[in-house]
Amino acid sequence: MKQVLRVLLITVLLVGINESARAQTTLEKIERTGTIVIGTRTGSPPFAYVNKNNDWVGFSIDLVEKAIVPVLAKKIGKSIKVEKKESAPQTRIPLLTSNAVDLIAETMTDTQARRESVDFSITYFVTGAQFLVKKGSPINGIKAAAGKRIAAQQGSTNARIIRERVPSARLVEFPDQPAAFQALVQGQVQAYTNDGIQLAGLKAKAPKPDEWVVVGEFYSYEPYGMAMRKNESDFRHLVNVGLMDAIESGRYFEIYEKWFGKKGEVPYPLSAETKRFLQMQVVPK
Amino acid sequence: MSYQFDWSVLFSGQSGSWLLQGLITTLQISALAWLLALVLGIFAGSFRTLPIGPLRWAASCYVEFFRNVPLLVWMFFWYFGVPPLLPQAVQDWLFDHGAEFWAGMFALGVYHGARFSEVIRAGIQSIPSTQFEAAVSTGLTIAQTYRLIIIPIALRLIIPPATNESLNLLKNSSVALTIGVAELTFQTRQIETYTARAIEALTAGTLIYLLLCLCIAALVSRLERRFAIPGMIVQMRAE
Numbered sequence: 015m016k017q018v019l020r021v022l023l024i025t026v027l028l029v030g031i032n033e034s035a036r037a038q039t040t041l042e043k044i045e046r047t048g049t050i051v052i053g054t055r056t057g058s059p060p061f062a063y064v065n066k067n068n069d070w071v072g073f074s075i076d077l078v079e080k081a082i083v084p085v086l087a088k089k090i091g092k093s094i095k096v097e098k099k100e101s102a103p104q105t106r107i108p109l110l111t112s113n114a115v116d117l118i119a120e121t122m123t124d125t126q127a128r129r130e131s132v133d134f135s136i137t138y139f140v141t142g143a144q145f146l147v148k149k150g151s152p153i154n155g156i157k158a159a160a161g162k163r164i165a166a167q168q169g170s171t172n173a174r175i176i177r178e179r180v181p182s183a184r185l186v187e188f189p190d191q192p193a194a195f196q197a198l199v200q201g202q203v204q205a206y207t208n209d210g211i212q213l214a215g216l217k218a219k220a221p222k223p224d225e226w227v228v229v230g231e232f233y234s235y236e237p238y239g240m241a242m243r244k245n246e247s248d249f250r251h252l253v254n255v256g257l258m259d260a261i262e263s264g265r266y267f268e269i270y271e272k273w274f275g276k277k278g279e280v281p282y283p284l285s286a287e288t289k290r291f292l293q294m295q296v297v298p299k
Numbered sequence: 300m301s302y303q304f305d306w307s308v309l310f311s312g313q314s315g316s317w318l319l320q321g322l323i324t325t326l327q328i329s330a331l332a333w334l335l336a337l338v339l340g341i342f343a344g345s346f347r348t349l350p351i352g353p354l355r356w357a358a359s360c361y362v363e364f365f366r367n368v369p370l371l372v373w374m375f376f377w378y379f380g381v382p383p384l385l386p387q388a389v390q391d392w393l394f395d396h397g398a399e400f401w402a403g404m405f406a407l408g409v410y411h412g413a414r415f416s417e418v419i420r421a422g423i424q425s426i427p428s429t430q431f432e433a434a435v436s437t438g439l440t441i442a443q444t445y446r447l448i449i450i451p452i453a454l455r456l457i458i459p460p461a462t463n464e465s466l467n468l469l470k471n472s473s474v475a476l477t478i479g480v481a482e483l484t485f486q487t488r489q490i491e492t493y494t495a496r497a498i499e500a501l502t503a504g505t506l507i508y509l510l511l512c513l514c515i516a517a518l519v520s521r522l523e524r525r526f527a528i529p530g531m532i533v534q535m536r537a538e
Contacts, residue, residue, distance in 0.1 A: 127493065
């Protein structure tokens, strides 16, 4: 009986929290507090990470601060502060729905399943899954992963695809990048699969970048979007306007160059195809 | 904005079989780690009460070293630190045969062994020294005294705190997901990946842990009554 009561009490508390949070829209919240709270990462260079000077920076954060916030500030008519919170793959949707953050700006792939719980902005980055291996490894793509020990990130779409398409691969899933890379360095696994851009970032940060290669064709399509609470089209529209204006004015490409250009944190040239895709998402004013 | 619950995700697709697999892995890793912890705990706990300097010192070192470093660090130690010390062939064999599971099991068992040891030491020290003296005076050696008299009594005395430790061990097995062991918490995250329903998946995981712990607690209290020595321990017969 006691246990039943306990469970009931917890349920009531949870429901209560939900009820009290219902009151205001995201825009009203931002207007009242003068702050937008974003959920982002501390270890996902160059999208969002803590750099050598201990500053929390990155491509996604720049897009929020330089493209989206100005549009929001103009709409509300006062300046807006950006507050950052750490959000992991398994916490980011609950963080949004519990009102702890207003916008997820990291490396979140827009998927249909996720769209049932949250809304997404337009796509602001395109990548696909590949493999990071030691130079000279026989693994050169998803087919060669059969029967091999493959590391993946927990909660990622890549792990799911490997499991479905190459069931004979021995998949080891790690909650974060550093542990997976360590396992690759020591030989616990023979390849690490993740979005190509993340692997490029990892390789660039490795003690000896030349020892590692990113291989294989994209075996998945990973369009990154910024996630928001569902059914708030006015807020979502402003976020999209921020991104579209930045793409149209060229500011997006300046920010891209800063992080992914030749002198950037992770050199990753923008293909003509992707550039065209980004531009075609911009609807006329 | 309120969260729209959708409990059907737990019963559709593969969610059920994932939770079951996770539960089995959790039980396997916890049971093996528990046996290891119990054996280590009994030896280390007994050694710490012996009048033999080197043994006491060795046991103290083990306890202080292992219980004062976070479990997460031990997970990484057994998974990343130990294999390079082994020959290459052994490493490859291990990596192909679930090195994550065994590393997690050792991390959990050795860490909780150090904590069990303190519980067992407290049990031994709560036994009046006259018991020990009486046993030795009947001609038993120290080893026999421990094996036949002291430890059987101590194990009965420590059932409540040892239950606590055991439940902690079970719940701490979730830390093994950091080195890729697909246990229960890992599987709840898996469900989240496929359905984007984190709260439902976490709730299912929470309820399974809660039920598991309640079952274990109930089982132990039956064992406690079953093995009680009449007249030995003050017992409240409430139920």
